[in-house]
Amino acid sequence: DGGITQSPKYLFRKEGQNVTLSCEQNLNHDAMYWYRQDPGQGLRLIYYSQIVNDFQKGDIAEGYSVSREKKESFPLTVTSAQKNPTAFYLCASISQGGTDYGYTFGSGTRLTVV
Amino acid sequence: KNQVEQSPQSLIILEGKNCTLQCNYTVSPFSNLRWYKQDTGRGPVSLTIMTFSENTKSNGRYTATLDADTKQSSLHITASQLSDSASYICVVSATGRGGADGLTFGKGTHLIIQP
Numbered sequence: 237d238g239g240i241t242q243s244p245k246y247l248f249r250k251e252g253q254n255v256t257l258s259c260e261q262n263l264n265h266d267a268m269y270w271y272r273q274d275p276g277q278g279l280r281l282i283y284y285s286q287i288v289n290d291f292q293k294g295d296i297a298e299g300y301s302v303s304r305e306k307k308e309s310f311p312l313t314v315t316s317a318q319k320n321p322t323a324f325y326l327c328a329s330i331s332q333g334g335t336d337y338g339y340t341f342g343s344g345t346r347l348t349v350v
Numbered sequence: 351k352n353q354v355e356q357s358p359q360s361l362i363i364l365e366g367k368n369c370t371l372q373c374n375y376t377v378s379p380f381s382n383l384r385w386y387k388q389d390t391g392r393g394p395v396s397l398t399i400m401t402f403s404e405n406t407k408s409n410g411r412y413t414a415t416l417d418a419d420t421k422q423s424s425l426h427i428t429a430s431q432l433s434d435s436a437s438y439i440c441v442v443s444a445t446g447r448g449g450a451d452g453l454t455f456g457k458g459t460h461l462i463i464q465p
Binding site for chain 2: 240242276277278279280281324326328339340341342343344346
């Protein structure tokens with residue numbers, strides 16, 4: 237079955253540590269996105285990539301980094317510069333062009349600072 | 351500034367009852383509006399997507415309406431089931447802005463169905 241796979245489902249980070257969240261899709265979608273979700277707030281865009289080897293900052297990119305070396309993969313690194321990283325992280329992808337009917341979310345990664 | 355406001359923030363109803371969730375938006379120029387269902391600890395799943403010319407769209411017991419003049423949408427759930435307990439998110443897309451940077455998310459309505 238086609239879809240988006242995020243891993244791990246739960247992740248714990250120590251102070252000052254970098255961690256990487258994985259996002260893989262087999263939908264042949266061109267564009268991929270990372271969102272952060274906090275309780276009582278809407279999803280906020282961190283980074284997005286519309287083609288391989290290119291990505292753009294979203295609304296809250298500070299303290300995060302991404303890469304897009306392959307069409308299928310869009311990993312997100314939460315760096316030590318992100319002072320409040322505890323949140324639920326969602327990856328999404330979409331087929332380019334048309335009316336965005338192919339917008340699909342992964343099942344999320346919950347990151348907790350310990 | 352593009353905004354999407356959802357109400358109520360949370361709602362508790364008894365199993366078998368109907369309910370209606372509201373979404374008001376100020377996104378311009380409007381392209382489409384989507385409703386998503388998000389179970390706790392899971393990613394959102396699309397329920398409906400509506401363009402400017404569509405007034406009503408159904409997906410099983412879920413019926414979405416759109417009034418582009420007043421910039422309002424509603425999601426009506428008929429004969430609620432325990433599995434309907436989730437957050438429901440309204441997302442509005444602006445024309446001319448490709449990809450996710452053209453999307454505005456509401457904060458969601460948290461729905462609890464009690465037996």
